[in-house]
Amino acid sequence: MVNLALVGLGYWGPNLVRNFATIDGARIAALCDLDVKRAEAIRKRFCPSARIIADQRVLADDKDIDAVVIATPIRTHYELGALFLESGKHVFIEKPLARTADECRALIDRADEHKRVLMVGHVFEYNVAVRRIKQYLEAGELGKLFYVYSQRVNLGRIQHDVNALWSFAPHDISIMNYWLGQEPLRVAARGFSYLNAGVEDVVFVTLEYPGGVGANLHLAWLDPRKVRLMTMVGSKKMLVYDDVSLDSKIQLYDKGIARLDDFLDGPETFAEFKFQIRSGDVVTPAIQFDEPLQSECQHFVDCVEHNRKPMTDGLSGLRVVKVLEAAEESLRRYGKQIELS
Ligand SMILES: NC(=O)c1ccc[n+]([C@@H]2O[C@H](COP(=O)([O-])OP(=O)(O)OC[C@H]3O[C@@H](n4cnc5c(N)ncnc54)[C@H](O)[C@@H]3O)[C@@H](O)[C@H]2O)c1
Known part of the structure; x- marks a missing residue:
């Protein structure tokens, strides 16, 4: 069972929550958003047993979380992705992977270094x-x-x-x-x-x-x-x-x-x-x-479970950001x- 945390529950994040909540082999263990009231509303609707963790550093240190799904604004992708990869989590980041090609390369290096899955949400x-x-x-x-x-x-x-x-x-x-x-x-x-x-x-x-x-x-x-x-x-x-x-x-x-x-x-x-x-x-x-979103979410969980490279990996994200x-x-x-x- 892959324990997931979803970070960023604005416009797009709830779609990811809805899909990950129905995937075999995964459990939404935590939700995180700067807007705690919003996180609470999403939790009630889709995953009542999840915890709300407002602080991303507390989330990074949580040993119970295997993988983090990030759907925050683009300017935050690099910082959050790097934090979670460094703390040993597998990471899914919504498109585009980051703001610059250099940020993408740094994320890819961190994922390789820590032998963690890095996937980008190229849903199409x-x-x-x-x-x-x-x-x-x-x-x-x-x-x-x-x-x-x-x-x-x-x-x-x-x-x-x-x-x-x-x-x-x-x-x-x-x-x-x-x-x-x-x-x-x-x-x-x-x-x-x-x-x-x-x-x-x-x-x-x-x-x-x-x-x-x-x-x-x-x-x-x-x-x-x-x-x-x-x-x-x-x-x-x-x-x-x-x-x-x-x-x-x-x-x-x-x-x-x-x-x-x-x-x-x-x-x-x-x-x-x-x-x-x-x-x-x-x-x-x-x-x-x-x-497609269901297939994308299932693919991320499969890659984490079997330690496989995703079809839309960090390099694919880099090619788009370039x-x-x-x-x-x-x-x-x-x-x-x-x-x-
Ligand atoms: N695949 C698609 O079709 C699709 C569609 C829309 C958006 N997106 C992508 O989804 C991502 C989010 O876009 P959106 O439109 O939902 O943005 P949004 O601004 O509506 O929502 C972002 C949420 O992230 C939260 N947030 C910001 N910084 C945070 C932090 N440090 N920690 C925790 N929470 C934080 C905000 O409070 C907000 O609720 C972007 O990468 C965007 O490109 C993808």
């Missing part, structure tokens, strides 16, 4: 639709991938301490890194603030992956519709992933462009007549959908392209 990598798309890509279903774009927009929650880039893009970057099995080579970003000076409500990011694969992200909490849409265009087929849809999360379009010069010979063919549009069936694969850091630098420099080493 536990999403059945995202995993199915990875299988399509690996099977060459789309042919050569040309480009990907993503819209992750809605109205609210307006944040004050992080912009739309840090709030939303960890999801898209982790998904794209996972799908492509690679990290981007360069990044450029523009952002616009309307509600709070210096906090971008809307951000556009352009990434370039190896092999000339282009990617674009549109991230905003100032938009009339809730949209979670990713579109991929390949040489053979095209694909749309709509995370909001209940019954057609993935649509595979047998559409593409055929080169006419594959059929016509003769160098005298006019360039503008060389391409022909091919438009075939649209297929909506049936997907047995599980709650891109976020570079995109933030680009934002500050009005869209200057930043090379990622």
Whole structure:
């Protein structure tokens, strides 16, 4: 039985509590938040036998706790993660792993040194639709991938301490890194603030992956519709992933462009007549959908129990934060392209 403590019970933390409370092999032994009244309310609702431990140092010294799940604001991830790893706990940290690549590396070093599991909450990598798309890509279903774009927009929650880039893009970057099995080579970003000076409500990011694969992200909490849409265009087929849809999360379009010069010979063919549009069936694969958060929580407990490396380990967190850091630098420099080493 893995004894868990959950730290940070604001907007997202209660979702983690709800899921961890139902996982076989785990027990929520303690809850921790600066707001003790809030912790008490969550305890009553989901895990009445848990203790409330307000002081994080007392929690770190508690020998009864095996693992700590952190869902506090991003600026606190490093300090809390380091404290719990140093005191011998396994640690799960909500996305993004930390504020800087250096902080991520320091967390990874501490986890290695103390031989503890460090996992980051890249929840979409536990999403059945995202995993199915990875299988399509690996099977060459789309042919050569040309480009990907993503819209992750809605109205609210307006944040004050992080912009739309840090709030939303960890999801898209982790998904794209996972799908492509690679990290981007360069990044450029523009952002616009309307509600709070210096906090971008809307951000556009352009990434370039190896092999000339282009990617674009549109991230905003100032938009009339809730949209979670990713579109991929390949040489053979095209694909749309709509995370909001209940019954057609993935649509595979047998559409593409055929080169006419594959059929016509003769160098005298006019360039503008060389391409022909091919438009075939649209297929909506049936997907047995599980709650990704449940799978993510189960995976963390399994990794702790069997001392395994998580699918979304510290390095995966670092790869995402490197891109976020570079995109933030680009934002500050009005869209200057930043090379990622
Ligand atoms: N996976 C997702 O889809 C998803 C969605 C939203 C947020 N998140 C992530 O969850 C984390 C928390 O975001 P949120 O929106 O819930 O923030 P929030 O501000 O709503 O809640 C944070 C909570 O942490 C508490 N807290 C702050 N410092 C603390 C400390 N040192 N010790 C104990 N408690 C402390 C606060 O009192 C608050 O209750 C962030 O990393 C965010 O990126 C993930």
